[in-house]
Amino acid sequence: MPYGASTRNAGFACFGSISELLDDLTRESEQEAFSRVEKRYRGLLKLRQKLGDINIQYEGLGGFEVFTPSDSLLFQECTNALNFFNDSLYKITGEVNTYSVVDDKISSMGFAGINHMISNRLEGQIDTGKMMYSLIERVKAAGVVILNGITIESFVNSDNGVVLRESSDFNFEAKKLLVCNNGFAKQLLPNAEVTPARAQVMVTSPIPELKLKGCFHYEKVITTLEM
16 A cells, blocks of 8 residues: 555535635635535536445534634624525536525534534545555556655656656656656655645544534534444
8 A cells, every 4th residue: 555645534425515615715716715616516526436435434423613703793794695605516416495594403423612604515435444455456457557765856857758857866758747746746846836734533442322424524624424
C-alpha cells in the first residue's frame, strides 16, 4: 500500500456543508463554487460505480452540520440560504431537499452543547484503505506497473519525451508525464498555483455504545465518526 494521504484521510464522501459553501461564495462566483460541487458529487458517483460500494465499504449515513449556542447567527444565515442551496443542488443531483434542519436527531446522537443541526442526506463515507486496494487491483489488471517509495526530484524534456530524475540518481524515461500528487505538485511544477493545506486525522480505540454515525461538519470543517 502507498503511504500518501489517500490512505490516511477520514474517508469522507462529502461535497459541501452549507457554511462551507457560503464561505466559498464570499470568495468566488456561484458558477465556480457549484462547478466544484458538481465535480465532487459526480466524482463520488463515478468512484462508487467503478469500484463498487461493497469494495470501498461505502455507507450513505449522511452529513450533519452542527451548531452550538454561540453559532446562532451562522445557523440563521445557513437556514436563510437553505432553499437556495436545495434549488442549486437539485440542478446538479436531480434530488430534492438535499439539506434539511434535523434538530430532532440531536438527542438521539448523544450530543451535548449542540442546539441545531442541518443534514445533507446525500453525503456518506468510505474505507480509504479498501478503496486504495480496489484501485490498485483495478489498474494492475489493466497492465499498469506501480512503483512506490520512489522520490522524483525533477524532470526535463528530451527528444524522446521526458526524463524523470530520481533522488538516488536513477532516471526514468517516458513519452508523457502526468503529475497527479495533489497538494505537493508544486515541488515538481514550481509555477503551479497549488498550496497544500494541513489536515489532521485523530483515531481512537472503539468507543462502546457510540451513538454518532455519519460525517459531521462544524464551522466549515468536517469529521467522520463511525462505530
